[in-house]
């Protein structure tokens with residue numbers, strides 16, 4: 001058989017597989033409680049509403065809904081996205097500021113490819129969302145890592161120091177990729193005053209911000225703080241969010257809010273990638289917004305996740321060693337744990353899997369693969385019973401590792 005490796009383009013050989021997906025493959029068909037995934041709880045999908053909507057759309061609008069559509073998104077859907085974005089406090093925008101994507105993953109892929117060249121300085125939270133880091137890695141930028149602290153969140157003092165130093169060396173950060181709300185994986189949420197400060201820094205040092213608001217609608221404790229985009233007076237923020245956690249990830253729908261100049265670049269790019277986002281998904285989600293399905297379903301989603309988060313936190317409290325630290329996320333689907341230094345969670349994974357529990361070693365979320373003592377734990381998908389048993393086993397594995 002042909003060996004395809006020597007035929008691969010240089011760009012392709014730079015792409016990394018997602019460690020999480022590789023890991024999930026190992027758990028397939030095995031009796032393993034997986035705290036490694038990132039799947040929403042399927043009981044939160046408003047399946048019956050979606051069935052009715054799909055039925056109506058195909059009955060009444062099949063000529064359009066099953067047809068090709070425009071690259072930036074179906075106009076009537078973009079109008080609803082303006083309304084949805086307003087619920088996050090993003091006002092003074094029109095449908096011209098909206099771009100529809102195949103999940104927010106495609107938005108990140110496009111934006112990083114449109115803006116980032118080899119050697120550019122790109123700031124990322126350390127840790128940050130693995131699949132975004134992997135896209136960026138392929139762009140070969142110079143990463144500037146900004147630490148995320150379990151208590152104080154993203155360290156803006158550190159960012160400011162770096163910006164000042166770099167200015168003296170005539171260097172400039174081009175973009176900061178940031179997840180201000182229910183950060184994946186660290187579980188932190190940026191305070192309002194920090195959001196304002198970040199925008200001031202962006203203005204002062206002239207960089208753009210890629211804001212990933214994947215969990216903005218999924219804050220289950222307290223109010224969800226205004227996204228950076230809602231506070232952005234200079235059009236510096238490119239915002240993305242997703243239907244994956246509030247309706248269904250299988251529809252593969254995300255959207256971007258940005259200045260029209262950015263939208264135009266995305267249009268050219270997407271024409272080359274996939275022409276447009278599936279029309280049928282857009283019609284279904286449009287109706288889900290219009291008929292109030294999303295807003296009516298959100299309390300159920302939030303209840304499901306806060307209950308599961310509480311079960312996980314309680315189990316961690318009871319089973320993890322006292323020296324460990326962990327996040328107390330107000331939204332999203334993950335708890336992040338910082339174990340005592342000296343524990344290597346990548347090495348410990350095999351033992352943990354042998355004991356029937358999988359997690360994601362935290363180093364994959366660090367651009368420099370540091371954070372060897374950290375781990376990400378998913379609470380959205382496993383049952384409460386699995387969460388309890390999984391954490392209990394994991395606690396034992398960690399304590400054994402500590403005394404080894």
Ligand code: PMP
Nearest residue numbers: 103104105129184214242244254
């Ligand atoms: N950003 C973050 C922070 C995420 O956690 C995810 C999904 N895990 C995504 C983006 C991408 O999600 P989707 O493509 O389903 O919108």
